[in-house]
Amino acid sequence: MTFLAIDIGNTRLKWAMYDDHRPGAALLAHGAEFLEHIERLAEGCWAGLPAPTRMLGCVVAGDTAKRRVHDQIELMLGWTLEPQWVVPSVEEAGVVNGYDHPSRLGADRWVAMIGARHQMLQQGPARPLIVVMVGTAVTVDALDAEGNFLGGLIIPGHGIMLRALEGGTAGLHVPTGEVRLFPKNTSDALTSGGTYAIAGAVERMYQHLSQHCGAEPACIMAGGAGWKMAPSMTRPFQLLDNLIFDGLLVMAQRRWG
Numbered sequence: 001m002t003f004l005a006i007d008i009g010n011t012r013l014k015w016a017m018y019d020d021h022r023p024g025a026a027l028l029a030h031g032a033e034f035l036e037h038i039e040r041l042a043e044g045c046w047a048g049l050p051a052p053t054r055m056l057g058c059v060v061a062g063d064t065a066k067r068r069v070h071d072q073i074e075l076m077l078g079w080t081l082e083p084q085w086v087v088p089s090v091e092e093a094g095v096v097n098g099y100d101h102p103s104r105l106g107a108d109r110w111v112a113m114i115g116a117r118h119q120m121l122q123q124g125p126a127r128p129l130i131v132v133m134v135g136t137a138v139t140v141d142a143l144d145a146e147g148n149f150l151g152g153l154i155i156p157g158h159g160i161m162l163r164a165l166e167g168g169t170a171g172l173h174v175p176t177g178e179v180r181l182f183p184k185n186t187s188d189a190l191t192s193g194g195t196y197a198i199a200g201a202v203e204r205m206y207q208h209l210s211q212h213c214g215a216e217p218a219c220i221m222a223g224g225a226g227w228k229m230a231p232s233m234t235r236p237f238q239l240l241d242n243l244i245f246d247g248l249l250v251m252a253q254r255r256w257g
């Protein structure tokens with residue numbers, strides 16, 4: 001009952017193979033490729049893996065990326081699975097989608113919220129919840145204690161912020177700096193500015209949500225650049241490496257039992 005989980009973001013494809021399609025399944029293998037290297041998967045890290053029985057993925061990088069992954073799956077000898085991709089719905093796994101147009105919500109945000117709520121309920125009582133994903137873009141999503149997704153923020157990630165500033169000015173081409181409370185050079189000013197812009201957005205959402213719910217929210221953070229944010233956060237949070245995969249496992253169990 002091997003299960004392949006795939007998360008195609010705007011920078012990298014992340015994949016993980018589990019021995020079953022349920023939360024708590026054993027991780028057999030995992031990896032990440034930049035999108036320009038998707039064509040390496042079949043001959044590279046997927047070669048020699050056991051054939052997965054099922055596959056569930058989420059993709060925000062567009063249909064071309066999805067088709068390129070289908071091509072890699074077709075190249076795999078003995079793999080006969082039907083790839084399935086998450087489409088955000090009105091309700092799934094105890095999370096209610098409050099977006100104006102539920103299917104226009106990023107599939108990665110939907111999966112991450114379902115994974116995060118499941119994690120929280122494993123650890124203790126239901127609380128309001130903030131889900132932060134620090135990838136190409138940064139998303140800060142809010143759920144009340146009942147599992148209603150109230151809405152969320154989208155802001156540029158570290159890389160996009162820096163490239164936008166470099167592209168829009170003459171004097172901001174500098175190496176990466178350090179995060180400082182009072183930056184005294186351009187490199188540190190840019191690195192600190194980006195980091196505190198993200199931390200500040202999370203702090204604001206924390207205030208909105210605790211005021212709205214009258215309770216202190218839990219905060220779960222994930223994404224390739226999550227570790228960069230960890231020292232600069234203003235509230236308690238939990239950093240989860242496999243949040244999207246956790247969400248895909250919850251959804252897979254509900255689909256296939």
Ligand SMILES: Nc1ncnc2c1ncn2[C@@H]1O[C@H](COP(=O)(O)OP(=O)(O)O)[C@@H](O)[C@H]1O
Nearest residue numbers: 009010011012134135136137157159223224225
């Ligand atoms: N080892 C790494 N490889 C790639 N990106 C990294 C790495 N460490 C940190 N990052 C940062 O993480 C971001 C990509 O994170 P990821 O979660 O893969 O994004 P996405 O889901 O949007 O593809 C990049 O913008 C980069 O700044």
Ligand SMILES: CC(C)(COP(=O)(O)O)[C@@H](O)C(=O)NCCC(=O)O
Nearest residue numbers: 009010060104105106135136137154
């Ligand atoms: C906000 C995102 C670009 C984040 O993408 P990522 O940083 O994970 O590559 C993605 O979730 C997306 O394209 N969302 C669709 C629009 C929305 O969620 O409103």
Ligand SMILES: [K+]
Nearest residue numbers: 009108133135
């Ligand atoms: K992502």
